[in-house]
Amino acid sequence: MTTRTAVITGAAGGLGSATARQLLAAGFDIVAVTRDADSALAARQALAPDARDLTVQALHADLIDRDDVRTLTARLRESVERVDVLINNAGAAFPQYAETADGVERTHALNHLAPFQLTHLLLADGLLAADARIINISSDLVTRGRLDADDPDVTGVSWRERFSQLAVYGTAKLAGVLATVALAERLPAGMNAYSANPGVIRTGFSAKSGGLLKAVSSVSGLFAQAPDKAARTPVLLATTTTPPAPNGGFFAKGASATPPAPARDTDLAAAVYERTARLIGVDSLPRTSNGQGLVGPEAPR
Known part of the structure; x- marks a missing residue:
């Protein structure tokens, strides 16, 4: 039986590292993606003791930069035959407004645009396995998100004059x-x-983010869980024999959950998808009816 391969971004520590260790235990080869060469080396060394006869590779890319995402895709093409599981975990909640070299707000670039771009480049290259699972890490703060249903801003630049760390990250x-x-x-x-x-x-994560998120974390941290426990949901999505339902669903605590109301707007979802594809410069995919709905809590089987 061919060993499955999981690519995990933001794998230098925390949730990404915990997820990588648990997927190694489940029999996956791992490609850990971190921001720079030093953290990539450290990640590979940290994961190696858990590898046994499996393979651990580490690549680095600054995912805020679209050119770096393209370079990462090329390096993955050289490093693996296929990707069975892609976990888009890298993220940050920046405390002040700033734009990337591509002219988009940083938080949107890393948390939304980079996963979208990487996923579609891997699809275009044929690197995703026929039964691949793509797992995008979300947040409790998605409830703070605000998008204009008639004119959704997928770049984040509309927050230039009214920046709010929690609202921008949630959006x-x-x-x-x-x-x-x-x-x-x-x-x-x-x-x-x-x-x-x-x-x-x-x-x-919160302490490094600074700003209001750091202050909020001093309270919410009292109820925080260890990364190994938090990794339960993405690991379950990656490893269950039968793909969990619904496809496209929102999962928390190891089960299907109901996302906030704005996330259940199918027209808004289509608008966000099409706008993001145009912005990134990738081909949007036609609908195939592969999705199984937005809500309806159902535990993975």
Whole structure:
């Protein structure tokens, strides 16, 4: 039996590292993606003791930069025969407004645009397995997200004069959930895409983010869970024998959950998907009816 391969972005520590260790235990080869060469080396060394006879590779890319995402795709093409599981985990909640070299707000670039671009480049290259599972890490703060149903801003630049760290991060995550819903309706039969909310995690994410999120974390941190426990949901989505239903669904605490109302708007999901594809410069996929609906809690089988 051929060993399956999982690619995990944001794998330098915290949830990404915990997910990688658990997928190694489940028999996956791992490609850990981190931001720079030093963290990639450290990630590979940290995961190697859990590898046994499996393979651990580490690549690095600054996912805020679209050119780096393209370079990462090329390196994956050289490194693996196929990707069975793609976990788009890398994320950040920046405390102030700033734009990337591509002219988009940083939080949107990393949390929404980069996963969208990487997923579609892997699809275009034929690197995703016929039964691939794409798992986009979401957040409790998706409830803070705000998108204009008539004119959804997928770039984040509309927040320039009214920046709010929690609202911007939540909006980027909301865009990601909506894009995942639309993607599931467009994937080839056999492929599945999910949003996974790991909940509040005891990592350095909030402290590194600074701003209001750091202050909020000092309270919410009292109820935070360890990364190994938080990894339960993405690992379950990646490893269950039968793909969990619904395709395109929102999952939390190891089961299908009901996302916030804006994330259940199918027209908004389609608009976010099409706008993001045009912005990134990738071909949008036609609907295939592969998605199985937006809500309806159902535990993975």
